[in-house]
Amino acid sequence: MFFLTLILTLLFACIPSIVWLLFFLREDTRPEPKRLILYTFGAGAFVSLFVLVVQYIFQQSVLELGGNILFLILGLALVEEFFKFIAAHWAVENDKAFNEPVDAMIYMIVAALGFATVENLFVLGNSFSVISLASFSVVTTTLLLRFIGATLLHSISSALVGFYWARGKLLQKKKVYVFIGIVFATVIHGIFNYLIEYFQDKNLLVYPSIFLLIILFFIFMDFEKLKEVWKNKYPRETS
Numbered sequence: 055m056f057f058l059t060l061i062l063t064l065l066f067a068c069i070p071s072i073v074w075l076l077f078f079l080r081e082d083t084r085p086e087p088k089r090l091i092l093y094t095f096g097a098g099a100f101v102s103l104f105v106l107v108v109q110y111i112f113q114q115s116v117l118e119l120g121g122n123i124l125f126l127i128l129g130l131a132l133v134e135e136f137f138k139f140i141a142a143h144w145a146v147e148n149d150k151a152f153n154e155p156v157d158a159m160i161y162m163i164v165a166a167l168g169f170a171t172v173e174n175l176f177v178l179g180n181s182f183s184v185i186s187l188a189s190f191s192v193v194t195t196t197l198l199l200r201f202i203g204a205t206l207l208h209s210i211s212s213a214l215v216g217f218y219w220a221r222g223k224l225l226q227k228k229k230v231y232v233f234i235g236i237v238f239a240t241v242i243h244g245i246f247n248y249l250i251e252y253f254q255d256k257n258l259l260v261y262p263s264i265f266l267l268i269i270l271f272f273i274f275m276d277f278e279k280l281k282e283v284w285k286n287k288y289p290r291e292t293s
Contacts, residue, residue: 066193067174070205071167078163078209081277086160087151094161097141098168105137105169124248131243134169135236138212139219141165155220155280159273162216166208173208174200202263207246210269211239217276224283242269 075095079085109130116126142165146152152161177200178193218235222228249262 063175063178066197067178068171070174070197070201071171073201074205074209075164075167078160078213081274082156082160083281084154086157090146090149090151090161091164094142094145094164095168095171097145098138098165098170099172100168101137101141101165102169102172105134108133108137123251124244127247127251128240128244131247132236132240134208135211135215135239135243138162138166138169138208139215139232139236141169142212142216143219155224155283156277158220158223159213159216159277159280162212162219163209166212167205170200170205170208173204199259202266203246203250203259206266206270207243210266210273211243213273213276214239214242214269217273217280220280 075091079091112129112133113126116129139162142158142161145165146157146161151157174197177196215232215235215238218231218238219228222231222235225231246262246265249265250259253259253261
């Protein structure tokens with residue numbers, strides 16, 4: 055029973071990430087190597103363990119110093135955005151397959167989805183303590199909320215970092231632009247978390263989801279901007 059529970063938990067935890075991964079990979083007209091996709095996904099999952107430790111230390115420190123909730127929310131978001139970038143950068147920066155502007159957004163999303171999968175695993179950890187119709191109902195509801203909520207959030211915020219990462223590489227100002235991207239991603243992440251906290255007791259979680267869908271629209275615009283840059287630079291390869 056233990057192994058069945060473990061397998062089911064792992065399977066269900068991966069579903070939101072796999073769906074969004076397949077969705078966003080369609081934006082890359084020159085598909086990336088599967089081995090690098092898997093490696094980056096794994097790197098994102100791996101750094102989540104460090105994030106858990108850093109966030110715990112940060113949260114305890116802020117609470118002991120009497121910090122306000124806004125500072126705590128932004129700080130926790132910053133830790134996640136920074137480590138997701140570290141994961142993607144570590145996995146692909148020196149790989150020859152990392153050769154187009156849009157690749158930065160793709161690999162950031164992949165690392166973010168690896169990270170989100172581990173989060174989903176922790177969230178679903180107690181749902182299959184007993185395998186029953188009730189537990190499947192709880193898991194399905196939780197997965198739906200994670201799918202249109204936290205998992206999408208990680209994809210979007212990291213995609214934004216990827217956009218600025220790509221711009222920084224093009225302008226040879228990577229550090230400056232990555233910093234800007236992480237700041238913007240942290241703000242978006244923080245706003246979403248604040249909306250979740252504010253509307254949770256009012257059963258109006260649709261508002262955080264609407265916020266993400268609006269940001270998603272701009273992310274698609276960023277994809278198109280980077281594709282246009284590549285098209286203008288190498289017209290023969292994109293024709």
